[in-house]
Amino acid sequence: MIDEHVALRLLRSPASGVPHDVAAALAVVAQHVGGLRQAIARERLALAADDRDAVFAFAKKLDAYEHDPSVFPDAAPLPPASTPVDAPIELAVSVDREPGAPLRARQPHFSASALNAYADCARKWYYRYTCNAVEDRGSSASFYGTAFHTALEDFHETFVHPEPAHEATMRDRIRSDVARAFAGHRDDFETAVEYELQVRRAQRTAQRYVTWLVAKAKRAPFTIVGRELHAAKKVVGYDFIGFIDRLDRDDATGNVAIVDYKTGAIAESAAEYREKVRTFHDFQLPFYYWAREAEGDRVATLSLIPLKDASSDVRPIELEVVPVAREESRRSGAPTGTIGVADLERARVKMGELCRILSDGSLTAFPATADPGACTYCAYKLACNDRPATPEEKFAR
Numbered sequence: 001m002i003d004e005h006v007a008l009r010l011l012r013s014p015a016s017g018v019p020h021d022v023a024a025a026l027a028v029v030a031q032h033v034g035g036l037r038q039a040i041a042r043e044r045l046a047l048a049a050d051d052r053d054a055v056f057a058f059a060k061k062l063d064a065y066e067h068d069p070s071v072f073p074d075a076a077p078l079p080p081a082s083t084p085v086d087a088p089i090e091l092a093v094s095v096d097r098e099p100g101a102p103l104r105a106r107q108p109h110f111s112a113s114a115l116n117a118y119a120d121c122a123r124k125w126y127y128r129y130t131c132n133a134v135e136d137r138g139s140s141a142s143f144y145g146t147a148f149h150t151a152l153e154d155f156h157e158t159f160v161h162p163e164p165a166h167e168a169t170m171r172d173r174i175r176s177d178v179a180r181a182f183a184g185h186r187d188d189f190e191t192a193v194e195y196e197l198q199v200r201r202a203q204r205t206a207q208r209y210v211t212w213l214v215a216k217a218k219r220a221p222f223t224i225v226g227r228e229l230h231a232a233k234k235v236v237g238y239d240f241i242g243f244i245d246r247l248d249r250d251d252a253t254g255n256v257a258i259v260d261y262k263t264g265a266i267a268e269s270a271a272e273y274r275e276k277v278r279t280f281h282d283f284q285l286p287f288y289y290w291a292r293e294a295e296g297d298r299v300a301t302l303s304l305i306p307l308k309d310a311s312s313d314v315r316p317i318e319l320e321v322v323p324v325a326r327e328e329s330r331r332s333g334a335p336t337g338t339i340g341v342a343d344l345e346r347a348r349v350k351m352g353e354l355c356r357i358l359s360d361g362s363l364t365a366f367p368a369t370a371d372p373g374a375c376t377y378c379a380y381k382l383a384c385n386d387r388p389a390t391p392e393e394k395f396a397r
């Protein structure tokens, strides 16, 4: 029987094929259940399907290893039999730290979401846009968002001019569009139960979306003139690209509304969203505004449609674009408000400034955010030693 220390060492080596966080957790469990084989056999860890397969594949190789060490071809050689495994570790001489070098953005185009990432956390931007160090495999929330966007894009291919008289047809159609869009992502969700829960959530939310759409069409008829509309524009000398979820044209005035679907958390009031634009934490709608104005549209409204919560009515956050914004209080909680053209202009200038900083090669440090909220869904959490502690973690120390 292979020695427990050797088995653990193989488990923690890259040759095991087991993700390092899973291997570390298994090693801890092994101490409590009488060894690694027991820990694997008893399935004491609740693992995602991929991780579980990797652990079982490792166990199989471990069985074969005694007779055939080539099953772990990349493993470091084991110590000779005479060497006690618990012998004191000889520390290697540490190498000098490599001198730091400035980094710059490598992509030929910028996007509002890249600038949003930088505004959220410079370290996140560094991980995602310069070193590509950690693969973002997506999450249930991100697959929900992608599938919902696809469903709405398909739905509005048919319903370009939402008519209250077609409400029943719209309800049937969106049901089948959601089902089809989510079926295309079935394998992305970790379990069948998770998939089913997300489909049900989307179906309930989609029905609420139709309720809102019908009410909006009754108030002021409109035509959808763009879905996933490509937006490309130079902003202060830098190329930007993006995709506008939906572009509506008011039938009476000809003005357009830029619509962005949001399947994650968003500002809870128009004043709160405007504040995010003013403090340079959100560049998405400002960029779309300038991109469409450059195309000759008169953009009258910027709108975020919340599609996260199946238990609440769809209540968009809408900002009317005006020469000078009325200063609604953030505490009013009103979903509608105004934003000044000067606010959007300041955002445009700031976009240029950030592009210059990110591309001129002067950046040598990418500090982690001080806001633990920004880390909640960050794909780089495991790799990020400097992330701020959550209030719960602080309390536990």
Ligand code: SF4
Residues within 6 Å of the ligand: 121, 122, 123, 124, 127, 368, 369, 374, 375, 378, 379, 380, 381, 384, 386, 387, 388
């Ligand atoms: S975990 Fe937090 S601090 Fe680290 S990169 Fe992500 S957002 Fe930034």
